[in-house]
Amino acid sequence: MDAGNILVWIVWVIAAFACLGSGVAVVSFSNPFYSALSLIGNLSSLAVLYLLLAAEFVAAAQVLVYAGAVMVMFLFVIAYLGGRADTPWAGGPSWQAIAAVAAAAALFVEVIVVIGLKTDGRLSHAPATDYFFGSPYEIGKLFLTDHLLAFEITSIALLIAAVGGVILGSHAHELPEAEQQ
Amino acid sequence: MKGPDIVWYLAVAAFLFTTGALGVLIRRSPLIILLSLEIMLNGANLALIAFSRFHGQGDGQIFALTVMAIAASEVVVGLGLIVAMAKRRLDLDVDKLRTLRG
Numbered sequence: 001m002d003a004g005n006i007l008v009w010i011v012w013v014i015a016a017f018a019c020l021g022s023g024v025a026v027v028s029f030s031n032p033f034y035s036a037l038s039l040i041g042n043l044s045s046l047a048v049l050y051l052l053l054a055a056e057f058v059a060a061a062q063v064l065v066y067a068g069a070v071m072v073m074f075l076f077v078i079a080y081l082g083g084r085a086d087t088p089w090a091g092g093p094s095w096q097a098i099a100a101v102a103a104a105a106a107l108f109v110e111v112i113v114v115i116g117l118k119t120d121g122r123l124s125h126a127p128a129t130d131y132f133f134g135s136p137y138e139i140g141k142l143f144l145t146d147h148l149l150a151f152e153i154t155s156i157a158l159l160i161a162a163v164g165g166v167i168l169g170s171h172a173h174e175l176p177e178a179e180q181q
Numbered sequence: 182m183k184g185p186d187i188v189w190y191l192a193v194a195a196f197l198f199t200t201g202a203l204g205v206l207i208r209r210s211p212l213i214i215l216l217s218l219e220i221m222l223n224g225a226n227l228a229l230i231a232f233s234r235f236h237g238q239g240d241g242q243i244f245a246l247t248v249m250a251i252a253a254s255e256v257v258v259g260l261g262l263i264v265a266m267a268k269r270r271l272d273l274d275v276d277k278l279r280t281l282r283g
Contacts, residue, residue, distance in 0.1 A: 008184030015246075016188045016193050029206035032212045037218050046223055048203045049193070052184055053234040057251075058226075070219075070256050077260045078212060081267050100206030100221050102277040108199040115191050119186055123191070126182040134221050138239050139246070166259030168261030175190050 008052060015048035036074045043067040055134040182234070190231035197224030209274045211266070215259045222252045 018041060026036040045065045050059035132138045143151045192214055225272025226245045233241025266273060 005183045008251065012184050012189070016189070019193060020196055022202075023200040026216050027208065032210060032216070035213050035216050039219060039280060041222065043223065046227060049190065050230055050274060053190065053230050055230045055233065055242050055245075058230060058245055061246060061249060065253060066219075066223075070253055073256060073260060074212075074216070077264060080264070081212070081273070097207045100203060103206065104199045104203035107202060108195055110197040111199075111225060112192060113186060113206070116197070119188060123187040123235060126235045128182075129234070129237055133237070134242060139232075139242060142239050142243050143246075147240070149241065150247050154247050157254050158250055161257045163264055165257040165261045168265050 011048065012052055015045045018042075018045040019049065020025070032078050033075070036071060036078055039074075040071050041065050045069070053134075054129050055135055057136045057139045187231050191228055194227040194231065197221070197227065200224075209276050211259070211263050211273055211275055214275065215263075217258075219252060222248055223280045233247045244249065248251070 022038040022045065024040040026042060029035045029038065032070045035045060047059040047062040047067070050056075073170060190275075201217045201219070201221030201224060204220065205214050206218065208214055224254065226248055228243045229241040229248070233239060266278075271278065
């Protein structure tokens with residue numbers, strides 16, 4: 001192993017464990033405010049992993065769109081509703097929680113076994129990438145040539161979501177009065 | 182490729198997806214269920230980008246960007262629903278919202 005390889009390993013270990021730890025923290029914090037804050041850490045450490053996988057544009061978009069815009073929206077809503085505590089383990093673990101943990105553990109073991117058995121070392125040789133791999137140039141070229149349909153459908157989905165958000169927000173004022181009549 | 186093999190990234194992605202699924206199953210607050218959904222989507226994104234690097238083609242990254250846009254629209258609609266629920270003074274507890282149950 002040369003020095004560069006060891007450095008990448010160190011960065012990977014730090015980012016991966018930050019990612020896993022903050023992911024568990026999101027699920028286990030009882031205050032939604034802390035959960036949202038640890039999700040920001042999760043998304044940022046994922047951006048580091050994307051950088052190690054030579055996906056520079058996706059890493060930048062992850063920080064800007066996810067850790068920036070989406071999480072600010074989440075924090076606004078949590079601040080608006082007040083951070084109501086939600087204790088998943090109050091009153092001892094319920095059968096539903098135990099079954100959920102068992103189902104999640106089974107899913108994880110299943111995926112790991114499939115990865116371990118079926119890949120058989122074939123996933124260890126990734127090809128060298130050229131200078132443009134993962135750059136905005138490459139992403140833009142792919143989006144406007146091979147994946148134009150996905151690009152257009154995404155824009156329509158975003159438009160529909162914006163219209164839906166406006167409709168949900170504007171009708172929320174009227175409904176309680178309609179119920180009183 | 183310097184650093185860990187693709188398999189290690191896939192293991193992290195699997196763990197993230199499972200963590201998110203666990204959160205969706207055990208938590209009762211719809212806000213935290215939405216946050217756990219984001220973790221699941223990001224686990225899938227990490228697997229997509231890892232395979233994109235493995236094949237040396239950018240198509241996986243395109244799909245990951247599409248997933249991010251869809252996740253943003255899902256968050257808009259989900260948060261709109263939660264705010265509408267809070268304005269109607271409904272309990273923010275998915276176990277108590279059983280009007281639609283047949």
